[in-house]
Amino acid sequence: MQQSTQPLTIPAHFGGLLDSCSHKTAVIYLGEEFSYRRLNRLSNSFAQGLRQRGVTSGSRVIIYLPNSIQWIISWLGVLKAGAIAVPITPIYTPSDVEYIADDTGARAIVCTDRNYGYVSQVIEKTSLEEVIVSNLADMLPLYKKFFGWAFDLVPKGKAAKGDRTTNLKQMVSEPTDDIQPVEVGENDICEIIYTGGTTRHPKGVPITHRLLLEQAHEQISMSASNFELSENVIMGSAPLFHILGQTCSLGTILLHGGALIQQPRVNLDAMMDAITRHRAKTIIGVPTLYRMILEHDRLDQYDLSSLEYCFCGGDVLPEDVGRRWQKRFGKPIYIGYGASETVGGVSMTPTDEAPPQGAMGRVLESKKVMVVDPVTLDELAPEESGELLVHSDPMVEEYWNKPQETKDSFVEIKGKRFYRTGDVVRKDENEWLFFVDRTVDTIKHKGYRVSASEIECVLQDHAAVVGCCVVGVPDEKVGERVKAFVVLKKDIKGITGYDLIKYCRNRLSSYKVPQYIEFRDMLPKSKVGKLLRREVRAEEKSRLD
Structure with a gap:
């Protein structure tokens, strides 16, 4: 990490790059290049606009945007204003947005005109006072906007005008270098990332400036033997609201002076064209992305030879995909x-x-791990399978406003605090980790962590459902698909799987909606009435085998 006498904070480190990288390209968004100097000026103006609208140190600001230059401007601007960023997926429903606004007490939200309608449905029910709206083409030159509008390539929505609603482009229309970021400490929270898991609602993970910078530096430096990090050009397909996209993509413009290619959604032709044009050296993605590239009909039309570091996270990479990629490239x-x-x-x-x-990698130097018996928490010998516990110094030590979930997921062992991943792994004597199984309550679909309990709660709210069990069904293309086993009330007739899926679509984000519904007369339960989800998964696995 570049040395600095300033505190280990994101505004200080980004500002420290300006002397050497001022005119270098920081972000490439839909073909438009934004230099470090320009990005600094835009994010400064955004920070000033937030302050003028009452956002103060410690205020929470939700970033409800897809990958874009607007996302990066907003995120940097929030941190420069001394506030806390709350990045969320742009496909969240109104109920999700309302829950997170209430959980964080957020004062402002940044959204696109396409999801402004969702925000308008919940703003009166929450602490939100300011809405900042942007169209995905706002920061592009006029000829690109015209081309996008003429061929209907730019999604458009409507946003109301009023005292509480501001256009993002207007906020950054008078950029200046004179704004000084609000001073923050390295152990102050810079953002709260929401993650799925075993509970009905997503849990907020508070991350400090120091923690994010140190972890991003360690992870992005894994490619340092392949090329100079300052010359790295990353095809950042991983979403920036996800920790994978932040540490392994965004980190290059926070720490090393590289460039980041951003696109608002995954379009394989556009992605491969950008890699070809800008000679990207790195691509970050989940297993599904690599499979999609290999199976794309027009793969031969693009030159991906510049890629030197291809990283996969978010889920287990099928060995077949890894072999095919190695053979092809x-x-x-x-x-x-x-x-x-x-x-x-x-x-x-x-x-x-x-x-x-x-293997799914060797344990990083910053981490200490234990493989333990999930009941007794006794450490197991090498090559034995058990639950993975992780410690680092510093580390996340609690969930935001979730004391019970914190107690369930964080434990003290031998004077150190460990996070219980819930994943079953084995570790060899050389610190290589091997994935064995995941917690029964979590489904990995296209790199997302989906809470089985959340989907079950939604289904059980349906008037016709008396019981249900949701599991992940292994699938080579997307990791796991969501399947629900449902028991209907005895006097109910005429309810179909389609009816329940439609019901879920109105209440869940698209990636959480079950792909399959199977009706049953009863579900397996323990003697104390606890749902035996593992038995259902085992039945499904036997059926697939």
Whole structure:
């Protein structure tokens, strides 16, 4: 990490790059290049606009945007204003937005005109006082806007005008270098990332400036033997509201003076064209992305030879995909494992060493891990399978406003605080980790962590449902698909799987909606009435085998 006499904070480190990187490209968004100097001026103006609208140190600001230059301007601006960023997925429903606004007490929200309608449904019910709206083409030159509008390529929505609503472009229309970021400490919270898991609602993970910078530096430096980090150009397909996108993509413009390519959604042709045009050296993605690229009909039309570091996180990479990628491009896919609670990587694959077959990386230097019996928490011998516990110094030590979930997920062992991942792994004598199984309550779909309990709660709210069980069904393309086993009330007739899926679509984000519904007369339960989800998963696995 570049040395600085200033505190280990994100505004200080980003500002420290300006002397050497002022005219270098920081972000490439839909073909438009934004220099470090321009990005600094835009984010300064955004910070000033927030202050003028009453956002003060410690205020929470929700960023409800897809990957874009607007996302980066907003996120940096929030931190420069001394506030706390709350990045969330742009496909959240109104109920999700309302819950997170209430949970954080957020004062402002940044959204696109496309999801402004969702915000308007909940603003009167929450602490939100300011809405900042942007169209995805706002920061592009006029000819690109015209092209996008003429061919209907730019999604458009409507936003009301009023005292509480501001256009993002207007906020940054008078950029200046004179604004000084509000002073913050390295152990102050810079953002709250929301993660799924075993509870009905997502849990907020508070991350400090120091923690994010140190972890991003360690993880993005894994490619340092391949090229100079200051010359890195990253195709950042991982979403920036996700810890993978932040530590392994965003980190390049916070710490090392590289460039980041951003697109608002995954479009394989646009992505591969950008890699070809800008000679990207790195691509970050989940297993599904690599499979989609390999199976794309027009793959041969693009030159991806500039890629030197291909990293996969978010889920287990099928060995078949790894072999096919190596054969097609002559380069491996480097695998890593991590979580929001560990601020990204726990284990990653070094670039100068061939990993053992099936490994998901070697434990990083910043992490101490234990593989334990999930009941007794006794440490197991190497090669034995058990629950993975992770410690670092510093580390996330609690969830935001969730004392019971904190108590369930964080434990003290031998004077150190560990995060319980819930994942079953084994560790060899050389600190390589091997994935065995995941917690029965969590489903991994397209890199998202989906709470089975959340979907079950929604289904059980349906008047016709008396009981249900949700599990992940293994799928080569997306990791796992969501399947629900449902028991209907005896006097109910005429309810179909389609009816229940439609019901879920109105209450859940799209990636959480079950793909399959199977009706049953009863579900397996323990003697004390606890749902035996593991037995249902085992039945489904046997059926697939």
